[in-house]
Amino acid sequence: MTQDELKAAVADKAINEIEPWLEQDTVLGIGTGSTANLFIDRLKPLRDRFRGAVASSEASAQRLKSLGIDVFELNSVGTLPFYIDGADEVNANLQMIKGGGAALTREKIVAACAERFICIADHSKYVSQLGNFPLPVEVIPMARSYVARQLVGLGAEPVYRQGVVTDNGNQIIDCYDFMIDDPLAMEAKLNAIVGVVTNGLFADRGADVLLLGNQEGVERITTC
Numbered sequence: 001m002t003q004d005e006l007k008a009a010v011a012d013k014a015i016n017e018i019e020p021w022l023e024q025d026t027v028l029g030i031g032t033g034s035t036a037n038l039f040i041d042r043l044k045p046l047r048d049r050f051r052g053a054v055a056s057s058e059a060s061a062q063r064l065k066s067l068g069i070d071v072f073e074l075n076s077v078g079t080l081p082f083y084i085d086g087a088d089e090v091n092a093n094l095q096m097i098k099g100g101g102a103a104l105t106r107e108k109i110v111a112a113c114a115e116r117f118i119c120i121a122d123h124s125k126y127v128s129q130l131g132n133f134p135l136p137v138e139v140i141p142m143a144r145s146y147v148a149r150q151l152v153g154l155g156a157e158p159v160y161r162q163g164v165v166t167d168n169g170n171q172i173i174d175c176y177d178f179m180i181d182d183p184l185a186m187e188a189k190l191n192a193i194v195g196v197v198t199n200g201l202f203a204d205r206g207a208d209v210l211l212l213g214n215q216e217g218v219e220r221i222t223t224c
Protein backbone atom coordinates (compact mmCIF):
# COMPACT_ATOMS: atom_id res chain seq x y z
CA MET A 1 0.00 0.00 0.00
CA THR A 2 1.13 3.54 -0.68
CA GLN A 3 1.43 6.12 2.07
CA ASP A 4 -1.83 7.73 0.90
CA GLU A 5 -3.59 4.36 1.06
CA LEU A 6 -2.28 3.83 4.59
CA LYS A 7 -3.58 7.26 5.60
CA ALA A 8 -6.98 6.39 4.11
CA ALA A 9 -7.00 3.08 6.02
CA VAL A 10 -6.38 4.78 9.38
CA ALA A 11 -9.03 7.40 8.60
CA ASP A 12 -11.50 4.56 7.98
CA LYS A 13 -10.56 2.92 11.29
CA ALA A 14 -11.01 6.21 13.14
CA ILE A 15 -14.54 6.43 11.78
CA ASN A 16 -15.19 2.90 13.10
CA GLU A 17 -13.75 3.97 16.45
CA ILE A 18 -16.06 6.94 16.97
CA GLU A 19 -19.22 5.91 15.09
CA PRO A 20 -20.81 3.87 17.93
CA TRP A 21 -20.52 6.89 20.25
CA LEU A 22 -22.10 9.52 17.99
CA GLU A 23 -25.21 11.21 19.37
CA GLN A 24 -27.25 14.18 18.23
CA ASP A 25 -25.43 16.51 20.65
CA THR A 26 -21.91 15.21 19.93
CA VAL A 27 -19.30 17.80 18.96
CA LEU A 28 -16.05 16.30 17.66
CA GLY A 29 -12.59 17.87 17.91
CA ILE A 30 -10.93 17.78 14.49
CA GLY A 31 -7.26 18.13 13.64
CA THR A 32 -5.31 19.46 10.68
CA GLY A 33 -3.26 18.00 7.85
CA SER A 34 -3.49 15.45 5.07
CA THR A 35 -4.47 12.53 7.33
CA ALA A 36 -7.04 14.58 9.24
CA ASN A 37 -8.45 15.72 5.88
CA LEU A 38 -9.17 12.12 4.91
CA PHE A 39 -10.97 11.66 8.20
CA ILE A 40 -12.99 14.85 7.65
CA ASP A 41 -14.07 13.62 4.21
CA ARG A 42 -15.37 10.39 5.76
CA LEU A 43 -17.56 12.33 8.19
CA LYS A 44 -19.82 13.59 5.40
CA PRO A 45 -22.17 10.56 5.25
CA LEU A 46 -22.48 10.69 9.07
CA ARG A 47 -23.19 14.40 9.33
CA ASP A 48 -26.83 13.93 10.43
CA ARG A 49 -25.73 11.68 13.28
CA PHE A 50 -23.85 14.35 15.29
CA ARG A 51 -24.06 18.06 16.06
CA GLY A 52 -20.83 19.28 14.50
CA ALA A 53 -17.16 19.92 15.12
CA VAL A 54 -14.54 22.22 16.60
CA ALA A 55 -11.63 22.62 14.18
CA SER A 56 -7.95 23.12 15.04
CA SER A 57 -7.34 25.36 12.01
CA GLU A 58 -9.09 27.64 9.56
CA ALA A 59 -8.26 25.11 6.81
CA SER A 60 -10.03 22.26 8.60
CA ALA A 61 -12.96 24.52 9.48
CA GLN A 62 -13.39 25.40 5.81
CA ARG A 63 -13.22 21.75 4.77
CA LEU A 64 -15.81 20.74 7.37
CA LYS A 65 -18.16 23.55 6.34
CA SER A 66 -17.79 22.66 2.66
CA LEU A 67 -19.13 19.19 3.53
CA GLY A 68 -22.14 20.63 5.36
CA ILE A 69 -20.77 19.96 8.86
CA ASP A 70 -21.41 22.71 11.42
CA VAL A 71 -18.30 24.21 12.99
CA PHE A 72 -18.46 25.68 16.49
CA GLU A 73 -16.22 28.00 18.47
CA LEU A 74 -14.46 26.09 21.23
CA ASN A 75 -15.73 28.62 23.78
CA SER A 76 -19.33 27.73 22.95
CA VAL A 77 -19.03 24.01 23.68
CA GLY A 78 -17.95 21.99 26.70
CA THR A 79 -15.73 18.92 26.85
CA LEU A 80 -15.34 17.11 23.54
CA PRO A 81 -15.63 13.31 23.57
CA PHE A 82 -12.93 12.85 20.89
CA TYR A 83 -10.10 14.71 19.22
CA ILE A 84 -8.92 13.07 15.99
CA ASP A 85 -5.68 14.19 14.37
CA GLY A 86 -2.51 13.11 12.62
CA ALA A 87 1.08 13.55 13.81
CA ASP A 88 4.52 14.21 12.40
CA GLU A 89 6.11 11.73 14.80
CA VAL A 90 4.71 9.48 17.51
CA ASN A 91 6.53 7.23 19.99
CA ALA A 92 5.54 4.11 21.93
CA ASN A 93 4.21 6.26 24.81
CA LEU A 94 1.93 8.00 22.28
CA GLN A 95 3.79 11.27 22.75
CA MET A 96 4.04 13.23 19.52
CA ILE A 97 5.66 15.97 17.52
CA LYS A 98 3.01 18.00 15.70
CA GLY A 99 2.86 21.30 13.87
CA GLY A 100 4.34 20.48 10.48
CA GLY A 101 1.33 22.37 9.12
CA ALA A 102 1.75 25.18 11.68
CA ALA A 103 -1.49 24.34 13.51
CA LEU A 104 0.16 23.19 16.75
CA THR A 105 -1.29 25.75 19.16
CA ARG A 106 -4.92 25.32 18.23
CA GLU A 107 -4.37 21.58 18.02
CA LYS A 108 -3.01 21.53 21.55
CA ILE A 109 -5.92 23.61 22.84
CA VAL A 110 -8.60 21.47 21.21
CA ALA A 111 -6.83 18.27 22.28
CA ALA A 112 -6.74 19.56 25.87
CA CYS A 113 -10.54 19.81 25.81
CA ALA A 114 -11.03 16.25 24.59
CA GLU A 115 -11.69 13.14 26.65
CA ARG A 116 -9.91 10.93 24.11
CA PHE A 117 -7.21 11.83 21.60
CA ILE A 118 -7.18 9.43 18.65
CA CYS A 119 -3.98 9.78 16.64
CA ILE A 120 -4.11 8.53 13.05
CA ALA A 121 -0.83 7.94 11.26
CA ASP A 122 0.98 5.77 8.76
CA HIS A 123 3.94 3.72 10.03
CA SER A 124 6.53 6.24 8.77
CA LYS A 125 5.53 8.47 11.69
CA TYR A 126 6.28 5.84 14.37
CA VAL A 127 9.69 6.47 15.98
CA SER A 128 11.70 5.20 18.93
CA GLN A 129 12.87 8.73 19.81
CA LEU A 130 11.19 12.03 18.96
CA GLY A 131 13.22 14.72 17.21
CA ASN A 132 14.20 13.60 13.75
CA PHE A 133 11.29 15.69 12.49
CA PRO A 134 12.14 19.36 13.18
CA LEU A 135 10.23 20.43 16.28
CA PRO A 136 8.01 23.50 15.58
CA VAL A 137 7.79 26.32 18.10
CA GLU A 138 5.15 29.05 17.65
CA VAL A 139 6.45 32.45 18.72
CA ILE A 140 5.16 35.99 19.14
CA PRO A 141 6.83 37.75 16.15
CA MET A 142 8.76 40.37 18.20
CA ALA A 143 10.32 37.60 20.33
CA ARG A 144 11.57 35.49 17.42
CA SER A 145 15.30 36.28 17.69
CA TYR A 146 15.30 36.06 21.47
CA VAL A 147 13.54 32.69 21.38
CA ALA A 148 15.94 31.44 18.69
CA ARG A 149 18.92 32.26 20.94
CA GLN A 150 17.32 30.36 23.83
CA LEU A 151 16.73 27.39 21.55
CA VAL A 152 20.41 27.36 20.59
CA GLY A 153 21.16 27.29 24.31
CA LEU A 154 19.03 24.16 24.60
CA GLY A 155 20.99 22.47 21.81
CA ALA A 156 18.69 23.02 18.84
CA GLU A 157 19.44 24.52 15.47
CA PRO A 158 16.54 26.98 15.05
CA VAL A 159 15.31 27.81 11.55
CA TYR A 160 12.68 30.49 10.95
CA ARG A 161 9.87 29.10 8.76
CA GLN A 162 9.87 31.91 6.19
CA GLY A 163 6.55 33.20 4.94
CA VAL A 164 4.39 31.24 7.38
CA VAL A 165 1.93 33.08 9.61
CA THR A 166 -0.13 30.90 11.94
CA ASP A 167 -3.90 31.20 12.33
CA ASN A 168 -3.07 33.15 15.50
CA GLY A 169 -0.93 35.70 13.65
CA ASN A 170 2.37 34.33 14.95
CA GLN A 171 5.54 32.84 13.45
CA ILE A 172 7.14 29.39 13.52
CA ILE A 173 10.70 28.40 14.38
CA ASP A 174 11.63 24.80 13.53
CA CYS A 175 14.22 23.11 15.76
CA TYR A 176 16.60 20.93 13.74
CA ASP A 177 19.20 18.50 15.13
CA PHE A 178 17.20 18.24 18.32
CA MET A 179 16.75 14.65 19.48
CA ILE A 180 14.55 14.65 22.58
CA ASP A 181 15.44 12.38 25.52
CA ASP A 182 12.69 13.51 27.88
CA PRO A 183 9.66 14.85 25.95
CA LEU A 184 7.71 15.85 29.07
CA ALA A 185 10.58 17.91 30.53
CA MET A 186 11.44 19.49 27.16
CA GLU A 187 7.83 20.46 26.48
CA ALA A 188 7.71 22.34 29.79
CA LYS A 189 11.16 23.91 29.26
CA LEU A 190 10.26 25.26 25.83
CA ASN A 191 6.93 26.63 27.02
CA ALA A 192 8.75 28.52 29.79
CA ILE A 193 10.71 30.65 27.29
CA VAL A 194 9.23 34.15 27.16
CA GLY A 195 7.68 34.76 23.75
CA VAL A 196 6.89 31.11 23.07
CA VAL A 197 3.18 30.56 22.47
CA THR A 198 3.52 26.81 22.45
CA ASN A 199 5.69 24.04 21.06
CA GLY A 200 4.90 20.98 18.97
CA LEU A 201 5.70 18.41 21.65
CA PHE A 202 2.51 16.69 22.73
CA ALA A 203 3.94 14.86 25.73
CA ASP A 204 1.88 16.06 28.69
CA ARG A 205 -1.27 15.53 26.64
CA GLY A 206 -0.32 12.69 24.34
CA ALA A 207 -2.71 10.47 22.43
CA ASP A 208 -4.90 7.88 24.14
CA VAL A 209 -5.23 5.69 21.05
CA LEU A 210 -2.92 5.39 18.05
CA LEU A 211 -4.29 3.90 14.85
CA LEU A 212 -1.13 3.05 12.95
CA GLY A 213 -1.29 1.99 9.33
CA ASN A 214 1.23 -0.52 8.03
CA GLN A 215 1.34 -3.13 5.29
CA GLU A 216 -0.31 -5.76 7.51
CA GLY A 217 -3.27 -3.53 8.37
CA VAL A 218 -4.11 -0.95 11.02
CA GLU A 219 -2.66 -1.57 14.44
CA ARG A 220 -4.53 -0.17 17.47
CA ILE A 221 -2.11 0.94 20.18
CA THR A 222 -3.24 2.38 23.52
CA THR A 223 -1.44 3.80 26.53
CA CYS A 224 -3.00 1.36 29.00
Ligand SMILES: O=C[C@H](O)[C@H](O)[C@H](O)COP(=O)(O)O
Pocket (backbone or CB within 6 Å): 031, 032, 033, 034, 035, 036, 085, 086, 087, 088, 097, 098, 099, 100, 101, 102, 103, 104, 107
Ligand atom coordinates in the same frame (compact mmCIF):
# COMPACT_ATOMS: atom_id res chain seq x y z
O1 LIG B 1 0.17 21.37 12.02
C1 LIG B 1 -0.15 20.29 11.52
C2 LIG B 1 -0.45 19.08 12.25
O2 LIG B 1 0.23 18.91 13.44
C3 LIG B 1 -0.58 17.79 11.45
O3 LIG B 1 -1.44 16.99 12.19
C4 LIG B 1 0.72 17.06 11.24
O4 LIG B 1 1.63 17.90 10.58
C5 LIG B 1 0.51 15.77 10.41
O5 LIG B 1 0.09 16.10 9.14
P1 LIG B 1 -0.08 15.00 7.98
O6 LIG B 1 -1.24 14.17 8.36
O7 LIG B 1 -0.33 15.83 6.75
O8 LIG B 1 1.19 14.24 7.90
